[in-house]
Amino acid sequence: MTVTVDDGTPIVCSLPVDHPEDPAASVRSPGRGPREWFLRRRGPILSVLGAAVVAMVIGVVSSIMTPASPSRPEPNAIGDPRSADPCALLEPTSLSAYGTVVLDPAYGGFDRCDLLVDAPDAGRIADVKVDFSAGGQELGSNTHTRRVGGFTVVLEPNSGKRECTQLVRLGADRQLAIVAKQLGSRPADLCAMADITTARAIPVMERGSIPRRPSASAKESLARLDACAMLDPATLDSVSGIDPSEPDAGFANWSCRRRSTVDNGGVEVRFDQNVPLTAQDGLPRRLGDRKAFVSPGDGDDAYCVVKVEHRTYVNVRELPVAEVVELKVSGPRLKESLCDTAVELAAAVVGKLPKI
Incomplete structure (x- = not known):
């Protein structure tokens, strides 16, 4: 069944059927888009509940995809900027479906941390970073906004430039950039990687201030x-x-x-x-x-x-x-x-x- 929400996005819903669940089917394919939702439930379902299930799905999707009110303040989760640890927002195993993943805290400036993804048959295929230095800039015109937990996320899909960017707004003039970038010639599902990384980072920030760096910088750093x-x-x-x-x-x-x-x-x-x-x-x-x-x-x-x-x-x-x-x-x-x-x-x- 396909349901269309207010912004015209089709949401695919598979209503449960009366047969044992296939465990393999419950694994989300790495290439599947972030807006595809599959509802599964064990046991027989009375047909009279169908309308209620669809209504519930529409309500949940609408609450996720509805743009945030401009007057609603964004949480400022950074705290002291010099001690905020960008690596605390990343989890290498979250991208393990794409290959071997290594966390690198020194792949660029002090305000970022990177996950480097190596495919077994193609070498390094992607770099997914979180970066505190995004400032208050806006992305291009090919964007849309959604609310995830207490944060507004601005998304710019891959537009042929070998990267996919999401900005998480942190207060009035600060944004966290999550950027998935293709490395090498093999195409990678960049926006799916960015979605997964955003979904991992936001619950960490919702718990309060971003965790602090595990140790102070060297005195000569x-x-x-x-x-x-x-x-x-x-x-x-x-x-x-x-x-x-x-x-x-x-x-x-x-x-x-x-x-x-x-x-x-x-x-x-x-x-x-x-x-x-x-x-x-x-x-x-x-x-x-x-x-x-x-x-x-x-x-x-x-x-x-x-x-x-x-x-x-x-x-x-x-x-x-x-x-x-x-x-x-x-x-x-x-x-x-x-x-x-x-x-x-x-x-x-x-x-x-x-x-x-």
């Missing part, structure tokens, strides 16, 4: 620093049009951008985690006692990036990880001039880094 404090006003005076009093700080101040008041340029400092840097990251330089790599923008893009390797360590997967400061200067100038400025600013940043 970039995670303890403020990206906005890496460049002081006197240093920023060398960049025309930059107002040092108006920084745009990212989540937990692990990134910071200052925009130009005279053009579309700016200066951005961001803390990242990556594999140790090599010549593939740009032209090698030495800034103080740190390795650095300089990379002009591709094509006609007017920017230059300097990556500074702060420290390296071995992560929980026994792989080397580098903490990196990325400094980007952009604006309507020649790339050579932008890179000169970027190197000068990066050298100032190195002077403020903890000793290793």
Whole structure:
């Protein structure tokens, strides 16, 4: 039986029949869409209950899919941003139907955690991450909104760009991004993976504040620093049009951008985690006692990036990880001039880094 709810979505309902339940049929296929609902029940069912069952399904689906009222406040489950643990929202076994799953807390910045999915016959097929740095941005026009527990979820289905994104609203200006991204050439059921990850994360947040990180960051880690404090006003005076009093700080101040008041340029400092840097990251330089790599923008893009390797360590997967400061200067100038400025600013940043 097919029921159509208010937004036109067909909901497929299989009413029970009088035969023993097939255990295999109760397992949800990994490729099945999140809106397909199957109701099963043992034993004979009186036909007079059919209408009541259908009414109940419509009521449940409507309550899930109804957009949240804009005036209804969203829970703020993050608490202290620096100690909130994004990995606490993930469970590797939740995606085990797709292959071998590994949790990686250092696959990117300090504000994210990733599940890496390897299929036995295709290698790594997907990366599913939760990311606190989503801010208040909106997705594209191909979106819809639903209410899950006490949270509003904004969904953008896969639109040919090899990823599927869901945003969970956390308060007035904060969103948790759950992004499933295809890796390699084998297609993956990205939106189903994102659905499963969202369904796992929301009950954790509904219990209160997101769990804290199991241990404090190392005393020399970039995670303890403020990206906005890496460049002081006197240093920023060398960049025309930059107002040092108006920084745009990212989540937990692990990134910071200052925009130009005279053009579309700016200066951005961001803390990242990556594999140790090599010549593939740009032209090698030495800034103080740190390795650095300089990379002009591709094509006609007017920017230059300097990556500074702060420290390296071995992560929980026994792989080397580098903490990196990325400094980007952009604006309507020649790339050579932008890179000169970027190197000068990066050298100032190195002077403020903890000793290793």
